[in-house]
Amino acid sequence: MNALIKKETSQRFAKLQQIIIQSQADACLISTSVNQFYLLDFIFDGYIFIQPEGEPLLFVKRPSGMEGENVIYIRKPEQIPDYLRQRNISLPRKLMMENDVLPFSTALRLQAALEMPQLQNVSGEMRRIRSVKSEYELNQMRECAKIHARVYEQIPRIYRKGMTDIEFQIELEREMRLAGSTGIFRAFGENMDIFMGSILAGDNAQVASPFDFALGGQGASPLLPIGANGTTLAAGTTVMVDMAGNYRPWMSDISRTFAIESVPEMAYKAHQVSIDICNIISETAKAGTPCADVYFLAEKRVKEAGLEAYFMGTEQQAKFVGHGVGLEINEPPVLAPRSKEILQPGMAIAVEPKFVLPGIGAAGIENTYVVTDNGLEKITVCEEGLTIL
């Protein structure tokens, strides 16, 4: 591990240890991939045991071959107490765990294995810590965004007349993978299934989905009802591209919209309002701005344009205009009217004011910004206008 990464992970551990101290907990157990990676720069099957002070212990089930003074191989969590006693560590009476992600059975088993400590949820705090990025992390996002933008620039070349949305998506997926996309990307929450992103063509953009993304779509399988559904990219309609920016562990988020040949003026109007909203937000918001106010800036412009009925969907309208981005595609803060969060320097946010126009399709853009004391830095730089295919 190089010195820079070592410094990064030390700082991240220090933030978590601060939370443990503030919560008056005795220890914290981290076992989910994203948080393990955040704290260690690698993942394993097992548990990171963190106390308010000192180095963490790694209780490892897999992979084989891990080395280090703090690595302890176990077959099952019931072995943890003996190993703690061997190191003269008291069993925690109050233990922080990732309760928003750990399955109920798993959490109860861990609690019993550790002789019934009181449990406290660390999931929200970990997400809050991760939401403020270091310069190293932001640089990963900037690099990711550059590749993301370069892939989007290939779109006009990929398009062939008469393609379906799925055929179009498949060629784009290939470009993404050739550019280093890891394929999967991680999202927080129980209703966030998706495959590599979303392509919405024509009226499929109106279809409500069970998943908690900005827009829906019918999808190609009843087991994955979101996104492209086989709609032909037809003249007079739009296609919105919102494919993953997973070229680094820290991600970027970009949406762009394309017109198939000639589309009604309404599409241009709505698309321009989306660009306007991004510009208004990027000129107004900065560290210290309440996230609810960011939403209200968007809402005001939408109302001025008389486009409320089409904003963030038609039948089912998402009640947010953006969200944090990082190791997961949906991190804090959420840019929503009820949000109590305040923008902080080092946060990275995706702003995605989108419209769905019946008979035409989706319109609008999404950019990713870094929050600074002076404003927002746009890291997703590529053509924003409604491009004709």
Next chain:
Amino acid sequence: MNALIKKETSQRFAKLQQIIIQSQADACLISTSVNQFYLLDFIFDGYIFIQPEGEPLLFVKRPSGMEGENVIYIRKPEQIPDYLRQRNISLPRKLMMENDVLPFSTALRLQAALEMPQLQNVSGEMRRIRSVKSEYELNQMRECAKIHARVYEQIPRIYRKGMTDIEFQIELEREMRLAGSTGIFRAFGENMDIFMGSILAGDNAQVASPFDFALGGQGASPLLPIGANGTTLAAGTTVMVDMAGNYRPWMSDISRTFAIESVPEMAYKAHQVSIDICNIISETAKAGTPCADVYFLAEKRVKEAGLEAYFMGTEQQAKFVGHGVGLEINEPPVLAPRSKEILQPGMAIAVEPKFVLPGIGAAGIENTYVVTDNGLEKITVCEEGLTIL
């Protein structure tokens, strides 16, 4: 919904209601995608409320627009009790929930919302019900397997000299998607992250992974340490292809191995032992065979061949030779030495005796079989020999 699907889902509900009665529970709440799909043939964001008798209630958060006498829109689970009372349904005192999948916070919130019933885990029972497939479900798997096999037949055409494993995988992913693959496939458990399947070339097949699949691989990202890692497909090594068969909601599982030009005799030997094991198992096992015995059949042949050190990995060896397949890629039963399960008619199992040969790579095959009273029916029919690329 057509009559066939309606009959299918009725039968599935009846099986679950039998479990509720046997468990002396008052109701069951189902909210995870795979089980929702199994019971309804569609998924939504919300809860299926099932009592020992009668039709289920659907408490729906999303999508908008669902209709039916049994559909009740809610914003949050705390609204459920009032709606139950309106329908003269007592709150359950003993409630079955998917405790192996529901996050701890979610389960506790649901328990509190329903005024603190005793909770019982239905995850295992649902998996047990799903493990025995109807003829309709088996036909989906047979159709899926045919497409899966056809895609694998494209592999020699896809290969180009000097490709890396990732480049090879990308072209195969594209063929899969063009053939109707849904992209994602669902796996049960907390350590089952993967993207579309696994390509293992040369010594990357030896690398231990944190995930619970038959073999590992370093992967292309530290956030997804499994599978292809950029290894060039080099003469004298093998490449094993174990990509998802997700062309229907019910899936198939196939692995095949390819030799890059000329490989040592050892690779042919180990590969043939894998084929032998599949043949021995398919000629010996049938409904009534203990799953542990299936493993022992494999183990016996491995020992005869003196290949124990290479079976199911080298440094880290998986302790199973196969698993059930269905809506999830890893369903019961598991074909492992400690398994207490017995093969039942209608089960579908993937048998994957694999070897990892240092300096060469992985060898072996995987087929999917349907269990009948008379034996095993192989549904994954395509060339099994070590094919030279």
